[in-house]
Amino acid sequence: MSRQLSSRESIINRRRVLQGIAAAGVAGVAGCLGGNGDEEVDIDAALERNEVDVDEIVEGGRLEFAIPRSSISDYDQAQSTQAEDSVVFEAVYDGLLTTNSDAESYLWMAEEYEADEANDVSATDYEEYMIEVEPAEVEDGIPIFDLDDDTNLVLIQHPDDLPAEDGESIRVITRDEAADAVADGVFGVRVEGRLHEGIEFHNGEELTAENVVRSYDRYVGSDNQGQMFDSFLHAEATDGDDGYEFELYAQDPDAAAFIELPPMIYPSEHFDVPAGELDPRDDEDMVPIGTGPYEVAEFDESQQLLLERTDNYWVEEVGLENIPWYDGPADFPEGPVIDEINIRFVDDSTGRSNALEDGDVDIAYELPSEARNNFHTSDDYVVSATEALGFKFMQFPMDDTDTGGAFAEREVRQAVSALIPRQQIVDLVEQGWGDPAQVPFPSPAADLGTAQEYDEIVEEDWAYNVEPDVEEAEALLEEASIETPVEVVIETNSDDDERVDKMELVVDELNDSGLFEAELETPAELGDWTSELYTDEARTDNAERNAPAVIGLAGTPDTHGFIEAITDPDNYNGCCNFFLAEGVLPDEFVDQLRGCRFGVDVAEDQDARRAAYDEFWPEYADMCANTIVDYSLNTGTTNTDVVGFNVHPQTQIILSYALYNPADEQIIYLDR
Numbered sequence: 001m002s003r004q005l006s007s008r009e010s011i012i013n014r015r016r017v018l019q020g021i022a023a024a025g026v027a028g029v030a031g032c033l034g035g036n037g038d039e040e041v042d043i044d045a046a047l048e049r050n051e052v053d054v055d056e057i058v059e060g061g062r063l064e065f066a067i068p069r070s071s072i073s074d075y076d077q078a079q080s081t082q083a084e085d086s087v088v089f090e091a092v093y094d095g096l097l098t099t100n101s102d103a104e105s106y107l108w109m110a111e112e113y114e115a116d117e118a119n120d121v122s123a124t125d126y127e128e129y130m131i132e133v134e135p136a137e138v139e140d141g142i143p144i145f146d147l148d149d150d151t152n153l154v155l156i157q158h159p160d161d162l163p164a165e166d167g168e169s170i171r172v173i174t175r176d177e178a179a180d181a182v183a184d185g186v187f188g189v190r191v192e193g194r195l196h197e198g199i200e201f202h203n204g205e206e207l208t209a210e211n212v213v214r215s216y217d218r219y220v221g222s223d224n225q226g227q228m229f230d231s232f233l234h235a236e237a238t239d240g241d242d243g244y245e246f247e248l249y250a251q252d253p254d255a256a257a258f259i260e261l262p263p264m265i266y267p268s269e270h271f272d273v274p275a276g277e278l279d280p281r282d283d284e285d286m287v288p289i290g291t292g293p294y295e296v297a298e299f300d301e302s303q304q305l306l307l308e309r310t311d312n313y314w315v316e317e318v319g320l321e322n323i324p325w326y327d328g329p330a331d332f333p334e335g336p337v338i339d340e341i342n343i344r345f346v347d348d349s350t351g352r353s354n355a356l357e358d359g360d361v362d363i364a365y366e367l368p369s370e371a372r373n374n375f376h377t378s379d380d381y382v383v384s385a386t387e388a389l390g391f392k393f394m395q396f397p398m399d400d401t402d403t404g405g406a407f408a409e410r411e412v413r414q415a416v417s418a419l420i421p422r423q424q425i426v427d428l429v430e431q432g433w434g435d436p437a438q439v440p441f442p443s444p445a446a447d448l449g450t451a452q453e454y455d456e457i458v459e460e461d462w463a464y465n466v467e468p469d470v471e472e473a474e475a476l477l478e479e480a481s482i483e484t485p486v487e488v489v490i491e492t493n494s495d496d497d498e499r500v501d502k503m504e505l506v507v508d509e510l511n512d513s514g515l516f517e518a519e520l521e522t523p524a525e526l527g528d529w530t531s532e533l534y535t536d537e538a539r540t541d542n543a544e545r546n547a548p549a550v551i552g553l554a555g556t557p558d559t560h561g562f563i564e565a566i567t568d569p570d571n572y573n574g575c576c577n578f579f580l581a582e583g584v585l586p587d588e589f590v591d592q593l594r595g596c597r598f599g600v601d602v603a604e605d606q607d608a609r610r611a612a613y614d615e616f617w618p619e620y621a622d623m624c625a626n627t628i629v630d631y632s633l634n635t636g637t638t639n640t641d642v643v644g645f646n647v648h649p650q651t652q653i654i655l656s657y658a659l660y661n662p663a664d665e666q667i668i669y670l671d672r
Contacts, residue, residue, distance in 0.1 A: 041373040043432050046385040046635065049101075052644035052667055054329055061670035062340040063642070065655060066355055066364040070347040072305065075288055075296075076278035077264045078218040081575075083554050086652035088343055091307060091659060093290035094314070096193065096212075096262045100663035101386065103444040103557035103649050105259060106325055109207070109291065109314070111244075113193040118253040118603035121188055123156050129181040130158060132169040143170055150274070151217040152176055155229060156251060178234040178249075187233055188252035189603055191261060195244040196322070199314035201267040202295045207314075209237035209246040214271045215263040222275030226574065231260050253603040255448075255596075256558045265291065293336050293660060305343040309336060320662060328665045336660040337669050356381070356637060362670075363645065365636040365654060369431040369498070375637045383637045384647040387435060387443045389555035390632035392499065393566060394420075394490075396625060397543035397579040404544040406488070410624060411480040415473040416488070416516070416548070417627040419509045423466040425630055429501045433635060436466040437628035440620050441562050442555070444649040449559030450617070451610040462618040464628065468509045477515055485517045489547040493529045494522035496552075502629065503550055521547070533578040542579065549578055550629065554651045559613065560597040566626050568593060580625055589623055592616055641672040 067084045074080035077089050098108040107113055133154070135143035141163025145154045155178060158171035173181065181187065199207040213235040219228040233249040250257040267289045270278060280287045280299060287296050291314055294307035313335040320326050320334050344361050346352045352364040353371040367375070375381040394416070400408035407413050422436030435442070438458040446454045457463070465472070477484055488510060492503050503520050510518035523529050532538055533549060542549065553576055555562050565571055569582040569590060596602065596616050602609035636647040636654060645668050648657035658668050 041376060041432060043376065043383075043385060043633075046376055046383045049646050049664075050382065050384060050644055052665075052669070054331055054333075056643075057333065057337055057667065058669045058671055059337040060339050061672070062342055063338050063363065063668075063670060064342050064344055064361040066344045066346045066352045066361040068347055068349065068352065068366045070345055072299075072345075074276065075280060075286075076222075076273075076276050077288070078224060078266075078278070079222045079276040081223050083651050087655050088305065088307075089288060089290075090292070090653045090656040091294040091341065092288050092292045092296060093264050094292045095265070096195075097259070098661060098663060099557060099648075099650065099653065099657075100661065101646065101648060101657075101666070102447070103389065104447060105557065106663050107323070109195060109199055109265075110193045111196045111322075111324065113191065113258070115189050115191045115258045115603070117190045118600045119185070119188060120253060120600045121186060122252070123159055125186055126156050126173045126181055127158060127171065129177045129184075129186070130156075130171040130173050131177060133172050133174075134167070134169045135164055138164045138166050141165075145172070147174065149176070151220050153220050153225070153229060155233060175234070179236075182234045182236070182249050187249040188231075188598075189250040189254050189257040191248040191250075191258050193246050193248070195246070196314070196318045197244055198317045199291055200312045200317070201291050202289050202310050202312070203267055203269070204312065205267045205269075207265065207291055208242050209239070209244055210241035211265050211267065212246045212248075212263070213237050213241075214268070215266045217271055218266055218273065218275055218278075219263060220275070225275075228263065230570075231257060252598050253600045254598055255602040255606070255609045256560055257603070259556075259558050292656070294341060297340075304345065307341040307343065309339050323662065326662055328662060332662060332665060333660075333667060336667065338659065341655070341659070356639065359639070362642050363636055363638045363658075365634070365647070367635070367637055369429065369433055372433055372635060372637065373431055379640075381637055381639055382642070382645060383635055384645050385433065385633045385635040386647050386649055388632040388634035388649045388651070389442055389444050389557065390552060390634070390651060391437065391442060391555065391562070392502065392550060392552045392629040393626050394548045394550045394629060395566060395577075395579055396548045396627075397539060397546075398584050398625060399540060399543035399579070401540065401543045404487075404546045406482050406486050406546045407543070407548065409480045409482060410622070411476040412482060412486060413624040413627070414622075415476040415480075416510065417624055418465050418473045418476065419468045419470070419506075419513055419515075420465070420627065420629060421468050421505050421509050422464065422630060425502045425505055428505065429498055430630070430633075433633050435631040435633065436464075437630050438463045438466060440617060440626075440628055441559050442631040442649075445555060445557060445559045445562065447557075448606060448609060449613050451607065451614055457614075457617070460618070462621045464621065468513070470513050470515075473513060473515055484515050486515065487546055488516050488518040489521050489545050490518060490550060491521050491523060491529075491542070491547050492550040493524065493526040495525040499550065499552065506629075526551075530576075530578075534573045536573075536581075539579050539581065551576055552632075556650065563593060563620060564597070567620075585623070585625060589619065592619060641670055642668055643671050644668045 069084045073082040096110040097105045136146035137144045143164035154172045156173045161170040231250045233251045236247045239245045248261040297308040298306040316334045355361045356364045376383040396407040396413045426434040443454045507518045510516035571577045572581040596612045634647045638645045
């Protein structure tokens with residue numbers, strides 16, 4: 001796609017849009033802070049790191065932290081799929097790895113950890129280890145198994161036995177047979193690791209290799225089962241259950257195995273707790289127990305949750321000097337210094353702004369743009385911002401139906417993408433607190449996603465338009481077989497005012513081009529709307545109505561997650577692939593997509609993986625099954641009592657990172 005910009009002036013009246021957008025934010029902080037009106041705010045200072053003088057750190061105190069939810073969705077992290085649950089519990093559970101502000105991984109509870117072997121295997125290579133199992137039922141050729149052991153699970157199915165038929169057995173390898181395959185050297189990737197000795201859970205139990213191995217049991221039957229076991233094959237405690245060495249195995253030669261394989265690690269008393277039942281709201285004995293710096297002390301449903309600093313944090317026992325990569329100040333604390341974190345549930349963005357202004361909370365995030373501007377320009381508050389891993393995308397229903405079906409033609413999809421006012425969306429709706437999407441992945445995920453510098457790749461001729469290009473859209477539609485104007489219905493969820501504002505700008509651009517007759521529909525709130533989208537009926541209906549879906553997603557540091565979640569047919573009717581079922585996209589395109597992550601060459605050599613992505617990105621942008629609208633800036637706002645706050649690109653660790661991360665010499669303390 002060309003990035004030639006239209007020379008015409010924007011048809012959007014900036015003052016008119018600003019009067020309507022984020023009005024709640026203006027009202028929410030219209031008290032002592034005042035407002036900025038149409039005045040543009042320079043956010044550069046928010047992008048700079050806030051440094052801490054180690055000699056001035058004050059220990060103790062209680063931090064009031066607001067999250068944008070009405071309650072915890074699920075205390076059980078094996079079951080939870082909500083980012084805000086992770087925001088809280090990442091402070092309770094430490095992992096084998098940690099992540100710095102550039103989304104780079106570092107060893108953490110693992111003293112050693114590396115992928116040391118990859119093999120060229122696929123499902124058929126496991127055939128001699130497979131058993132025959134008759135599915136409990138079959139739905140549209142997809143077998144559903146009911147195994148006797150609650151912790152057993154079918155991992156691999158023989159492709160020649162699919163699609164399944166009622167009454168016929170299928171050759172499969174379950175978790176029980178995986179060990180035999182591994183013993184014979186049949187596996188995709190092996191990751192070897194060793195734990196630091198002396199790590200304790202909050203209950204005093206020592207962390208050993210058994211905890212790593214048995215923690216996978218808790219994911220069987222969970223909402224995260226598919227995500228965990230799509231690659232995982234087997235885990236072993238190589239020097240015994242009470243030892244510290246472990247090996248993790250992936251089914252395929254998977255370049256992301258070292259990031260994707262580790263589970264949340266649980267103490268032995270939780271090994272046999274079924275997924276979803278680790279919840280003190282249902283059983284007071286079911287309190288999450290981790291190895292992180294904070295313990296769950298008190299909770300009040302829909303009001304607050306209190307975390308207290310644990311008295312046996314493992315870093316204090318192991319010592320920072322024994323973390324292999326640490327080369328920071330010798331007197332840097334060996335754990336966070338704040339005693340208590342009071343989690344406040346404030347689901348309304350204006351409510352969080354008001355709570356911050358009134359002094360009820362110390363830190364809040366996901367505030368309205370206008371409120372964020374007002375806090376940023378006030379001497380009494382600090383806003384920290386960083387390029388983030390969250391994004392908004394538009395997915396096109398590509399089925400060729402009797403009615404509608406316009407997006408079955410690539411040129412029509414590309415024409416819509418060419419008209420998206422990405423820069424205006426960021427400038428007007430986000431008021432500068434975001435980035436227009438120029439390529440299909442954000443800057444913090446670039447480390448493993450390209451061999452080029454990010455500011456070079458965004459200049460490629462296939463990159464997305466940031467301003468609407470009517471001439472390009474016209475040229476594209478002249479190549480299509482469909483008559484203009486093309487009727488289009490853009491859908492998004494009703495409970496996100498800023499997202500609705502963004503799509504109204506898109507609808508205006510489509511209509512003013514004369515090439516489309518577009519309208520915006522907001523069928524329901526996010527949960528209700530997406531549950532309807534995860535059906536074959538929705539896929540057909542949206543294709544007939546030429547109705548692309550627009551939604552947001554929080555990514556991870558691994559680049560592949562961005563394209564896999566929203567594009568790979570294996571993830572059809574999973575978050576967040578609504579329309580791209582098997583057969584919709586060309587096989588060679590899907591093979592190229594998967595080849596960026598799976599294969600011995602990319603699994604053994606990250607440079608080979610980067611080169612594979614650089615060949616794929618132009619094809620991805622050209623296919624335009626999805627087009628990215630914008631990338632988030634993660635922002636957090638604090639009062640000046642909080643010293644040293646820096647926000648992280650990954651929403652899920654925004655709290656735990658701010659509290660303590662030696663990789664960036666990151667720590668906060670309270671000065672009051």
